Amino acid sequence: MENEAGALSRVAGLFSARGYNIESLTVAPTEDATLSRMTIVTRGSDEVIEQITKQLNKLVDTVRVVDLSDGGHIERELMLVKVRAEGLLREEMKRMSDIFRGRIIDVTDKTYTIEITGAGHKLDAFLNALDKSAILETVRTGASGIGRGDRILKS
Amino acid sequence: MELSGAEITVRCLAEEGVEYVFGYPGGAVLNIYDEIYKQDKFKHVLVRHEQAAVHAADGYARATGRTGVALVTSGPGATNAVTGIATAYMDSIPMVVISGQVPTPAIGMDAFQEVDTVGITRPCVKHNFLVKDIRELASTIKKAFYIASTGRPGPVLVDIPKDVTQFKTEFEYPKTISLRSYNPVTKGHSGQIKRAVQMLLNAKRPMIYAGGGVILSDAAKQLTELARLLGFPCTNTLMGLGGFPASDPLSVGMLGMHGTYEANMAVQHSDVLVAIGARFDDRVIGNPEHFYQEERQIIHIDIDPSSISKRVKVDVPIVGNVPEVLTEMIKLIKASKEKPDQAALKTWLTQIELWRSRDCLKYDRSSDIIKPQFVLEKLHEITKGDAFVTSDVGQHQMWAAQFYKFDKPRRWINSGGLGTMGFGLPAAMGVQLAHPDAMVACVTGEGSIQMNIQELATCKQFNIPIKIILLNNRYLGMVRQWQEFFYGERYAESYMDTLPDFVKLAEAYGHAGRRIDNPAEVEDALKWAFSAEMKDTLVFLDFRTDQTENVYPMIPGGKGLSEMILV
Numbered sequence: 001m002e003n004e005a006g007a008l009s010r011v012a013g014l015f016s017a018r019g020y021n022i023e024s025l026t027v028a029p030t031e032d033a034t035l036s037r038m039t040i041v042t043r044g045s046d047e048v049i050e051q052i053t054k055q056l057n058k059l060v061d062t063v064r065v066v067d068l069s070d071g072g073h074i075e076r077e078l079m080l081v082k083v084r085a086e087g088l089l090r091e092e093m094k095r096m097s098d099i100f101r102g103r104i105i106d107v108t109d110k111t112y113t114i115e116i117t118g119a120g121h122k123l124d125a126f127l128n129a130l131d132k133s134a135i136l137e138t139v140r141t142g143a144s145g146i147g148r149g150d151r152i153l154k155s
Numbered sequence: 156m157e158l159s160g161a162e163i164t165v166r167c168l169a170e171e172g173v174e175y176v177f178g179y180p181g182g183a184v185l186n187i188y189d190e191i192y193k194q195d196k197f198k199h200v201l202v203r204h205e206q207a208a209v210h211a212a213d214g215y216a217r218a219t220g221r222t223g224v225a226l227v228t229s230g231p232g233a234t235n236a237v238t239g240i241a242t243a244y245m246d247s248i249p250m251v252v253i254s255g256q257v258p259t260p261a262i263g264m265d266a267f268q269e270v271d272t273v274g275i276t277r278p279c280v281k282h283n284f285l286v287k288d289i290r291e292l293a294s295t296i297k298k299a300f301y302i303a304s305t306g307r308p309g310p311v312l313v314d315i316p317k318d319v320t321q322f323k324t325e326f327e328y329p330k331t332i333s334l335r336s337y338n339p340v341t342k343g344h345s346g347q348i349k350r351a352v353q354m355l356l357n358a359k360r361p362m363i364y365a366g367g368g369v370i371l372s373d374a375a376k377q378l379t380e381l382a383r384l385l386g387f388p389c390t391n392t393l394m395g396l397g398g399f400p401a402s403d404p405l406s407v408g409m410l411g412m413h414g415t416y417e418a419n420m421a422v423q424h425s426d427v428l429v430a431i432g433a434r435f436d437d438r439v440i441g442n443p444e445h446f447y448q449e450e451r452q453i454i455h456i457d458i459d460p461s462s463i464s465k466r467v468k469v470d471v472p473i474v475g476n477v478p479e480v481l482t483e484m485i486k487l488i489k490a491s492k493e494k495p496d497q498a499a500l501k502t503w504l505t506q507i508e509l510w511r512s513r514d515c516l517k518y519d520r521s522s523d524i525i526k527p528q529f530v531l532e533k534l535h536e537i538t539k540g541d542a543f544v545t546s547d548v549g550q551h552q553m554w555a556a557q558f559y560k561f562d563k564p565r566r567w568i569n570s571g572g573l574g575t576m577g578f579g580l581p582a583a584m585g586v587q588l589a590h591p592d593a594m595v596a597c598v599t600g601e602g603s604i605q606m607n608i609q610e611l612a613t614c615k616q617f618n619i620p621i622k623i624i625l626l627n628n629r630y631l632g633m634v635r636q637w638q639e640f641f642y643g644e645r646y647a648e649s650y651m652d653t654l655p656d657f658v659k660l661a662e663a664y665g666h667a668g669r670r671i672d673n674p675a676e677v678e679d680a681l682k683w684a685f686s687a688e689m690k691d692t693l694v695f696l697d698f699r700t701d702q703t704e705n706v707y708p709m710i711p712g713g714k715g716l717s718e719m720i721l722v
Contacts (some may be wrong), residue, residue: 055458
């Protein structure tokens with residue numbers, strides 16, 4: 001999208017006005033500062049996805065829309081999890097973080113903050129693997145996606 | 156030389172060849188008004204309410220095809236304009252609205268007359284801009300006109316903070332503009348056009364269904380040529396009336412909720428349906444599931460890809476500018492050796508005549524109470540079908556659409572998508588200013604006319620001699636009709652007690668008026684209104700019509716095209 005004020009609200013407004021559902025949305029400027037790139041995760045029948053694609057294309061600020069799930073693609077999401085890390089849990093949390101290739105990025109005598117990156121289902125799996133009562137706080141970015149191989153999104 | 160933002164705004168409008176700006180001054184736009192005062196390139200029309208400024212610009216745009224322009228102040232000026240902007244958006248009318256905004260340092264401070272105009276209007280504009288830097292003012296206005304008038308047209312709003320109108324910069328108006336993110340398609344896909352032509356040539360029960368896109372893209376000529384070349388029957392939507400001549404034997408009139416029996420039956424039973432600049436909306440096709448016919452194939456020509464397969468799945472989509480696509484189709488048909496099956500076509504047209512003989516628009520002509528349909532038939536007769544007719548929303552709108560047989564495009568001006576009561580009078584002002592010598596009739600109801608009645612003052616100030624045809628049944632007629640049919644005749648709040656004396660009201664504003672109670676007086680009143688003697692006078696005709704008359708045929712909400720209630 002053109003990196004214009006209000007571009008994000010045009011997209012968010014479109015989804016709510018037409019009753020589409022946004023599971024997650026990430027946006028930031030690209031290497032070309034006049035453009036920003038948005039990854040939206042949504043759900044719908046083929047007809048609904050077709051309409052969403054057309055309606056997004058219709059926005060004057062939209063340069064290009066691609067449905068990444070049409071082909072091979074990679075998606076990654078970043079999550080920060082603050083967990084209880086006392087007594088026996090302290091070692092257990094370190095092990096779990098290692099298994100999921102997370103990194104402990106902040107430590108106190110009672111807590112760890114773990115950074116973990118991956119597809120959404122991997123982050124879900126990590127949370128499911130933890131003792132619920134040990135999770136103090138989580139924050140997730142939502143997915144960013146890119147096509148596999150030579151597939152690129154160009155204006 | 157450096158110019159102020161206000162001077163630049165006015166110069167940009169002049170560069171765009173703007174003829175009329177409809178507006179209302181206020182604090183945030185005082186600098187712009189000061190520059191308007193000093194120039195003579197365009198005329199400013201002072202309305203009495205901002206909603207009317209936008210409707211007038213809209214009427215001007217619909218009647219001419221040019222971009223309408225409205226100018227309003229910040230806060231309440233902008234919020235009053237919103238209904239007008241949404242009206243234009245729903246009907247895809249090219250329009251630029253300039254709104255004042257509080258000075259940039261005051262934005263977000265809950266300043267006097269501050270609202271987030273760009274935020275409020277976002278869902279009902281094609282695009283909008285807040286100009287924070289005076290160096291971007293001229294190019295933004297250029298973009299606004301470009302976006303408003305190209306592709307599927309629509310309103311574009313430019314919000315200008317007061318300090319931006321004061322700052323100075325070098326003025327240069329861009330000659331052209333190109334936007335990497337906005338490139339509307341014009342030419343249709345040639346393979347799809349070929350497929351469509353083949354489908355048409357193989358059709359046995361063909362039907363053309365033409366919408367507002369035909370009017371907006373000035374494709375009436377091409378549409379008429381295509382229909383006549385193939386000998387195919389044609390129906391028009393409410394927004395498409397005049398796109399194909401109503402007097403042509405191939406015309407089956409309007410389709411939809413209050414469409415003719417023959418149009419709705421023919422669309423439902425066709426084997427090839429060509430939708431042109433139309434969008435299968437709920438008031439046109441009713442219930443999509445009932446509309447669906449397995450053996451029917453649909454061709455859909457539209458400039459907006461998102462209109463295609465939105466409510467109805469189509470077999471041959473063609474994205475492109477309607478006149479270009481139709482020209483291409485006509486060329487291919489002429490070059491082809493094939494012709495549609497004439498025997499099948501004859502059988503089909505005979506079937507349509509059978510449906511037509513049901514005479515679905517009949518009404519009691521012997522009544523001693525004025526029938527609204529009769530007034531409209533007489534209006535058509537006396538204006539020789541050559542008037543511009545604006546309307547408000549309700550029963551009178553549907554009767555005008557059914558009984559004023561439009562032969563030319565851009566003559567029928569109404570709020571189809573949003574259904575805005577209060578549209579007719581201000582829209583008629585814009586139409587009359589665009590065509591000073593034309594007959595302009597505003598067909599309205601006593602409910603609708605009161606929603607922007609203050610514009611009678613604007614008409615006086617600017618000598619706008621429209622003729623107001625009030626079909627006064629003392630009821631919010633369409634509401635009353637639904638209450639009669641679907642709410643057990645419980646007429647909740649649909650009766651208008653204590654109506655003003657409209658004749659005296661018109662006279663109080665400096666116009667002429669007459670009240671008509673008797674069918675025998677209808678013709679004389681209309682002749683008087685359109686006489687040479689009254690050419691320069693606004694005439695307000697208050698027809699006291701039958702309170703119980705209903706609009707037929709009618710498809711109840713959620714029902715299918717062939718499930719009409721008939722008289």
